[in-house]
Amino acid sequence: MAPQYAPSLRSRLGPILLFLQIGFIVIFAFYIEIDNEQIDKNKFSNLYPEFQDVNVMVFLSFGFLYSFFVRYGFSGSGFNFLVAIMATQWAILLNGIESWYSRGKIRVNLRSLVVAELCASSALISIGAMVGKTNPVHLILIALLEVSGFVLNQWLLQTLLKVQLLNSIMMLHIFGSFFGLMLTLILHRTESEQQFEKEKFDRKTGLFSMLGTLLLWMFWPSFNSILVDDRGRKLGVVFCTYLALAVSAVTAAAVSVLSSPKGKLNLIHVQSCVFAGGVAIGLSMSVVHEPWQAMTIGFTAAVVSTIGFRYLKIHMLLAFHSHDTFAVLSTHGLPGLLGWLAHLLLQIKDSDDHTTAIRFAVFHICSLLITISLSLSMGIITGLLLKWNFWRPQQDKKCFDDQAFWEFPQNAVRK
Amino acid sequence: MAPQYAPSLRSRLGPILLFLQIGFIVIFAFYIEIDNEQIDKNKFSNLYPEFQDVNVMVFLSFGFLYSFFVRYGFSGSGFNFLVAIMATQWAILLNGIESWYSRGKIRVNLRSLVVAELCASSALISIGAMVGKTNPVHLILIALLEVSGFVLNQWLLQTLLKVQLLNSIMMLHIFGSFFGLMLTLILHRTESEQQFEKEKFDRKTGLFSMLGTLLLWMFWPSFNSILVDDRGRKLGVVFCTYLALAVSAVTAAAVSVLSSPKGKLNLIHVQSCVFAGGVAIGLSMSVVHEPWQAMTIGFTAAVVSTIGFRYLKIHMLLAFHSHDTFAVLSTHGLPGLLGWLAHLLLQIKDSDDHTTAIRFAVFHICSLLITISLSLSMGIITGLLLKWNFWRPQQDKKCFDDQAFWEFPQNAVRK
């Protein structure tokens, strides 16, 4: 039998990238201006180092985390990079729609960039569920639609429920993971029931992925605190995120060892679940004030996340045909829900009277319901769009394989 | 003969991690509070980027440096991460004992975190001597005891000799390396006399280790200067550390080539000895004011360190049965002693009269003697504790081997 090649993306990827990019340039030319006047000089210097931390997370760490698979390193890191760039540009535009509507121009500053990158990171989480089973055209479509949905969700939360930006943007973990989950349900491949042939790692790709993990872990306090303006509050968020992450890492390792029959650590469990505390604190940071609260949340999140990864992932696959590559449900979805719950409970505990407590609870539950329903429905729409063969999905045999998308070694250097 | 498996750590590592972590959470709940009030707003913004530099060093760079061995990458980076987290939490508590004693509460801020991470890094240095020959339970015990000893040492130096924090904390290089040395003596394995079967590197692990090295090298100026409050002085420390490191790197390469019969560079010599200048400046920074002094110290430290690595390491092994994996004696101990000596000489030179010079010399020598004796005795205690088979050390054949501790590739991803 002749070898089967993956379908060429020349007539898909190239034109789509050029079309979108030129489109962005044209729109930027007419509607974007740099917000030079209102600049608070100290703010720029204070924000810039954290902005670079977030950059490292969005453009590098996620990509290296996704380079876990033995033959998928270039795609894991390269496509993440590409997608993050497209999603960030798109998010700058979408976030500016309101100010464009009222003033005819979108003014951007460093803070807008940061917000756009946080929106992009919600798309990167969704992509975690689809790593290895999609081509770059799919990924770009996922990213654009996911970011659109996420920005719409934020707008709804802010308009209908007066949720603050700081709280609504941290819904990115929940939105991203449920969106990704819906994609795995709709874009199910039958081969995923047995293991994909190339869905495995080796000693070196595990280390690249460790690099991504550690960078994400270290800079997570910047991720959570970057939009907090009050300096005193910022220290609190940094400190609580740091402690929650520390506890998560230790707990993830402990649970991984305890749940392994041979008493060994599982690299991918540990790598994915060390963030659980950071995710949960992200969703509850406005009410977490004591270190021990942060640590307890981090502990619970890591237990839920690690056990979810070990047992839920395979169950989801067999029962629901949902092959969730990086188990985003367990690593972002569940810790996110837990953080949401912690927010609810702490806020109720802090309330003076019943009325405010109940009012808050109603609002809080509504904001979750809106987020999840929008996320699921956008996921369904996106999934159905991607089922179209026009986008040239690779064959099952070419899943988790760089060779489908990259010119390969020997003769690649010269010419 | 049936294959021999490494002993399962399920009943050791899991419970110990959970016990310690839950213990930390409980203690934090009762005694730790965030120091929000006294916050100097500018200070937070100024400290935060350097704090992240130190984070990169402690959580990532040391680990990747220790990922040098061909089958030990996951353990090298992963265990370093775990140990750093435990040691940091433990150090936050220990450093706060005094304020707990006087006020009943420990107030923490970003600076406390930094100090705790510096204490943790002294444990990471000790671990350098034991990389590959210990299991994670050992490493955690080493870290906790080392940090306890180091904090005690600092307290002694500050109470008895009025040594400033900035000087006493930089003793971490000397304390860590002598502590590690004592462990190698007590926990000697006979196989180490021949080379361990898996104690070797390859092209790729060498590069991971290079990554750790370069990150350590670049951020060392932050490591030395982060606790310096005066901004003018800070520039001096940054500049001197930078120059000393630069000279060290060049000198280490030159000595490595000159001492090689075939005129080739030795990767691990260069990687370990480029820091010698940073270490030496760390111990002498309060008296080094001229760039050339820093450069000369860096030069001498690199010569001593590289020659020590090339000739002393094997000599220590054969004569004293001390198998010091990353030669912490040569890479931290000797440059540390050199820095200590430089401090002494420069301070004496700067003194106006004999009395102060002699008084300083006595104090300075006492502080070294206290540090070394405490370090050696804590090392002996720790070593004896670790000899206990209860901790389930791996067999000699499983040294430098990830497979003893990590679920391995193929079937690790699914389930």
Added chain:
Amino acid sequence: MAPQYAPSLRSRLGPILLFLQIGFIVIFAFYIEIDNEQIDKNKFSNLYPEFQDVNVMVFLSFGFLYSFFVRYGFSGSGFNFLVAIMATQWAILLNGIESWYSRGKIRVNLRSLVVAELCASSALISIGAMVGKTNPVHLILIALLEVSGFVLNQWLLQTLLKVQLLNSIMMLHIFGSFFGLMLTLILHRTESEQQFEKEKFDRKTGLFSMLGTLLLWMFWPSFNSILVDDRGRKLGVVFCTYLALAVSAVTAAAVSVLSSPKGKLNLIHVQSCVFAGGVAIGLSMSVVHEPWQAMTIGFTAAVVSTIGFRYLKIHMLLAFHSHDTFAVLSTHGLPGLLGWLAHLLLQIKDSDDHTTAIRFAVFHICSLLITISLSLSMGIITGLLLKWNFWRPQQDKKCFDDQAFWEFPQNAVRK
């Protein structure tokens, strides 16, 4: 036939490094002093994080980018590191000549270090053309001569044409690439016409190189903006560089797919050409004020750069016998020229009257001519010097091979 060993560098590299390093120490001892007095305290804190970004680029990212070749990782990253250190020290001295001449002392501060590292990075670009075909002695000579030429060029531009530092220093891309090009012409090796045996990459080295690429890409805004003092202007430069880089990355991927017969991405094209926008903005940043201008420049630069890499590199090799390893002509030279042109056009467009426009054009063209001629002539001088066999070049078969310079694995650890 007996195996051929690469010539030993013991009697070359060691003495040269020691001689230069001791020489630097002596000169520093007499002429360098730290500029403590005039320090603006806020400036230090504001500059330091960006300084570390530039450090990462100069010492780490370039090196990892150059670790692309399968057997050349240690040399790629290690020699880059060594060269960057030597070049930085040398540049500190050369940049200080003027102040030494007028005041007898060279005062250095953090800004001097940054300027020196930017000068060093021009040498690192030149080296990109020679990676794999030179030994470390060559590289150090190249670096010292290139930096000398570049500093001379800056002095000429500032003295003769009153070009501002911010503009003259960004000529580093043009100077570095033409210098490197001249070296490839003069130091031609016949085997390069067929592919060098070891000039290829694999899945893992590609990822190391990806790491270098992403770090360079992310921190490029710091590289362009670090010397901009005005905070409002700085935001503009950061923002424009960021957008130009984003557009470049997308465009490089699109052009790479479109120009590949099989519709696949080419890793090295993408990695090298994602910077094109950053380079071009570097040369035009003082006149680019609108985001869309930056994006258009980024777009054009990436198209030129990617097409140049795909077609020009092989053409240069066959027609001119110029084997330009990392195609610095296409990746730095052409985008640099494009940025220069954009500067010219935008400045003319902004001019009110013809006279100033023409005067500016003349000055601008002169500055380019001076830069290119000086760069080419210094390249010729350096190339001729390096042809001397005294420096012991490796044989063709030992090109792109770490084994020529590094003690190799198994027995390297012990001893």
